[in-house]
Amino acid sequence: MSNSQNSKNLYQALWNSADILRSKMDANEYKNYLLGLVFYKYLSDKMLVLAVDLLEKTANNLEEAQAIFNEAMTDEEIRNDLIEALQDENSYAIAPSLTFTALVSDVFRGKFQLEDLAQGFRNIEQSSELFENLFEDVDLYSKKLGSTPQKQNQTVGNVMKELAGLDLAHQGDVLGDAYEYLIGQFASESGKKAGEFYTPQPISELMTRIAVAGKEDQKGFSVYDPTMGSGSLLLNVKKYSNEKGTINYFGQELNTSTYNLARMNMILHGVDIANQHLHNGDTLDADWPTEEPTNFDAVLMNPPYSAKWSGEKGFLDDPRFSMYGVLAPKSKADFAFLLHGFYHLKETGVMAIVLPHGVLFRGNAEGKIREILLENGAIDTVIGLPANIFFNTSIPTTVIILKKNRPMKDVLFIDASNDFTKGKNQNILEQQHIEKIIETYKKRENSDKFAHVASFNEIKENDFNLNIPRYVDTFEEEEPIDLGELSKEIVTTNQELHEAEQELAKLFDELVSTDQDIEKELMQFRQLFNGGGLA
Structure with missing residues (x-):
């Protein structure tokens, strides 16, 4: 798939995800959820791809990578070495049951619990100073997501489903640019609140x-x-x-x-x-x-x-x-x-x-x-x-x-x-x-x-x-007015106006009504128009 096609699919998935949240809160709030989830999926996808690489295996998609990771983590010796290697390379390791791939699988099976995602966030934040408090603005238990825990679960699960088909580990700068694009869209929707977090790209350039x-x-x-x-x-x-x-x-x-x-x-x-x-x-x-x-x-x-x-x-x-x-x-x-x-x-x-x-x-x-x-x-x-x-x-x-x-x-x-x-x-x-x-x-x-x-x-x-x-004079002089041309234009305009009035008068004459009161009003209107009262 071409880079531009990748980019298009990514933008579309991100925008569809935004649609789910757009009706529930303003852009300044829902950007935290969407960008937080995108980031968590990126970390999860990147880790699964690296794990497969470290285990010297081959996976054609994230589901296969997840299966390889699950199996490796059941062997205590392999697990310890793998976690250490992941920590060294990425500064974090996500438990098999808390990867984005595992959680979205729970969503599709109706078994997803927000607490699992919250735990995944906490584990990332505690794994390295680099990630400390990184998800603190993603309030998974906000009433704006839904009035009950079940509805909150459903809203977040729906967003995750929209993102599920993307493999963010291999996107490179495309993902970063899509992220920038989203921030720009949020800025556009947020209006005045956006100045604090975004400079439009043309000015940046x-x-x-x-x-x-x-x-x-x-x-x-x-x-x-x-x-x-x-x-x-x-x-x-x-x-x-x-x-x-x-x-x-x-x-x-x-x-x-x-x-x-x-x-x-x-x-x-x-x-x-x-x-x-x-x-x-x-x-x-x-x-x-x-x-x-x-x-x-x-x-x-x-x-x-x-x-x-x-x-x-x-x-x-x-x-x-x-x-x-x-x-x-x-x-x-x-x-x-x-x-x-x-x-x-x-x-x-x-x-x-x-x-x-x-x-x-x-x-x-x-x-x-x-x-x-x-x-x-x-x-x-x-x-x-x-x-x-x-x-x-x-x-x-x-x-x-x-x-x-x-x-x-x-x-x-x-x-x-x-x-x-x-x-x-x-x-x-x-x-x-x-x-x-x-x-x-x-x-x-x-x-x-x-x-x-x-x-x-x-x-x-x-x-x-x-x-x-x-220092820079941008004053533009008005072009001189040709009075002769202006006179001709006035005569032409008056002629066109007169012809339009005559046409309108004919139309009024054709207006009739069987209702005596309305016919009386029409007669008065015709007299007023023909007498020049409306001209």
Whole structure:
């Protein structure tokens, strides 16, 4: 079967599973169930395939693999060696009766019990620090799944049946991409709640390609996202690197549920355990990472816009913020996030961050921070994006590209706010729009009504205000009106209107009724129309 066919079947099965839960709860809740079950099946399938391999046997499908595994586990000596080998290779081993294949067999035979699945979750979580608390958001006993244990059993069993035909152990990145696709679908359905866990793929692609440009062949490339959500920005680096297996991913996330989502996402994308460095914590309140390594080749960020933060005076001594002499306002943490990310950027690195336009022109403390960044040549490029391209806000946003040790202090402004395709609920950045921005970024030249390279003096004359319309004029003059043509159009329109009225009058004359009252009303209506009262 082709990869695209595999992918299609997988997407369909995942979507059918979502349908079962969609009527019971909103997307922000049911994503935990579906993604949790997908992940458990992936771990189970992977383990069965490995077990068969370790036992030097052959299985044509998961059912055969399960039978081989069952038999091996009845022999105490083989069992102990096999469990040890599975633990060494995968960091976990699932009991024969608790594999997804065994449990779904129970579903089909009407013998499935939720407690068995819950036990399977617990065993995985306790097998390694890597999996600790990974399934904590999957509440198998929620009343939303059904009002009775029997109905809850049935709902979860139905979801498992939809997933049963998939062999997730051999899917490779297809599964990871399908997982990303699902997260995107949930984000679309969740609307505003989705901003905390997902950056739309076109924006991820734009930022990642800029950050990785010229370093595609670098071994040991390191990327950091201190507000990583489900990890989609981090994982995009994999797509544009020729040394995929050597990339080191560093990410921090405040929301525990979203942090768990990112952990699953990493594993499903085949990222080696040694290359995952994820942390659950508050990025601004407590700096991380503080032990080697602390600086990265790329920093990619889509932080919560204009969020509140403590902004206590003690932060003025924090090395992330101390050189600026002021702190981002307590009501708007945008620059606190930006400075945190910039602090962790290597001298040779590239940072891309999405923020609301206010950071480009707001004054006071933000103005002072912006001025220092510009004087240091830190702000390389400002890209204006279209409005309504994110799930959690309709406001237009900007991608700011930052670098260290730039000899020039000029800034490239790109106004891409009008380059999009209108979607049903959102505007969409298509591939041609992304290519146009990246090509302009690489050329770094003026482009009429689209891009302008502003010198430091030009920016200084504008009081360090980076509002894009100051630098890129997108004003389109109205075409002059031809009064002669307009007069002809008015005459033609009046003639067509007169003809339409005459046609309508004929139709009214043909209207009759045997009811005297209605006929009287029709007569009044005809007189009113013919007298010009309706014309």
